[in-house]
Amino acid sequence: MNEKFFDLKKEKQDRMINGALKVFALNGYKHASTDDIVAEAKISKGLLFHYFGSKIGLYEFLFDYASHFAVVELQSGVKTGETDYFRIQRQIASSETALQKQYPYITMFLDSVLRETSEEALGAVADSRGMVSDCYRNLLANADYRAIGCGSADSEDAQMLSRLIDYTKQGLLRSRLEDMNFSADDLEKETDAYLDYLERLTKK
Numbered sequence: 001m002n003e004k005f006f007d008l009k010k011e012k013q014d015r016m017i018n019g020a021l022k023v024f025a026l027n028g029y030k031h032a033s034t035d036d037i038v039a040e041a042k043i044s045k046g047l048l049f050h051y052f053g054s055k056i057g058l059y060e061f062l063f064d065y066a067s068h069f070a071v072v073e074l075q076s077g078v079k080t081g082e083t084d085y086f087r088i089q090r091q092i093a094s095s096e097t098a099l100q101k102q103y104p105y106i107t108m109f110l111d112s113v114l115r116e117t118s119e120e121a122l123g124a125v126a127d128s129r130g131m132v133s134d135c136y137r138n139l140l141a142n143a144d145y146r147a148i149g150c151g152s153a154d155s156e157d158a159q160m161l162s163r164l165i166d167y168t169k170q171g172l173l174r175s176r177l178e179d180m181n182f183s184a185d186d187l188e189k190e191t192d193a194y195l196d197y198l199e200r201l202t203k204k
Contacts (some may be wrong), residue, residue, distance in 0.1 A: 002061055005051045016041045016048070018103055020062050025109040029059055029121035060124040063113055066106050067128060071135045073099050078139045085143040086199040089165060092139060093191045096169070100184040108173060148202040161198070168194050 005013065019040030023032045034055055038045045052058035077095030082088050099106050110132050116122055122129070140162075145151055150158035169191055176187045 002051060005061070008051075012043075014102065016043060016051075017062065017065065018105065019043075020058055021066065021103055021105040021109045024059065024062065025105045025112050028112060029055075029116055029118040032059075034058075056120055056124055059121055062109070063125045064128070066103070066110055067131045069103075070099055070106060070110060070132055074132075074135055074139060081142065083142050083144045085140070085145065085148050086195055088140055088143055089195055090192060092136070093169070093188055093195070097184045097188040100173075100187065104177060104182055104184070108170070108177075111170060148199075150202075161202075165195070165198070 005016075008016075019037050019042075022040055023037045027033070027036075032055070034045060034048060037058070038048050041048070048058065052061055074092065074095045077098065078088055078091045082091070096107055113121075113125060113129060114133060116125075140153065143153065145153055145155065145158050148161070150161060152158065172187060172190055172194070176182055176190075
């Protein structure tokens with residue numbers, strides 16, 4: 001981690017992190033502009049490079065920080081021993097809400113890393129690129145898939161349900177972030193409504 005960066009006031013740290021998360025999440029590494037990042041963060045480009053050295057240095061720091069922050073929040077938010085699939089999904093959504101209250105684009109950024117194609121970016125995060133996706137997988141490891149008619153976590157139905165929930169959450173997040181008055185709590189309520197609907201369908 002960048003010790004110099006963490007000597008800054010928390011408000012300035014978060015402005016820089018949020019600016020970078022947004023620009024990288026929306027554009028991918030190759031098309032992300034440091035000019036856009038410093039504009040979002042309301043800092044000078046010189047200050048950005050003082051702390052991170054380069055665009056790839058910033059990207060590597062951002063992924064390391066965001067992935068560790070997300071894993072801690074997710075692991076603490078899901079009740080140990082929970083087996084009800086939809087209760088776990090709601091606890092995950094609640095943990096994501098806590099993340100998005102501080103960093104609205106954090107989950108979108110982490111998802112973008114999994115779809116990244118830049119060799120430079122992939123090389124920078126190669127050792128821990130799957131950390132967050134592994135965390136999600138582990139959180140659902142004890143879920144009783146038979147209770148929702150999916151047999152096991154490895155079944156095609158279970159994989160499709162998981163992707164459907166992921167795509168729904170990503171779509172809702174993108175839609176909500178377009179609103180200047182983004183509310184993570186409102187996003188969670190909308191996500192819960194879709195989870196309720198899917199749960200009713202699986203139990204018919």
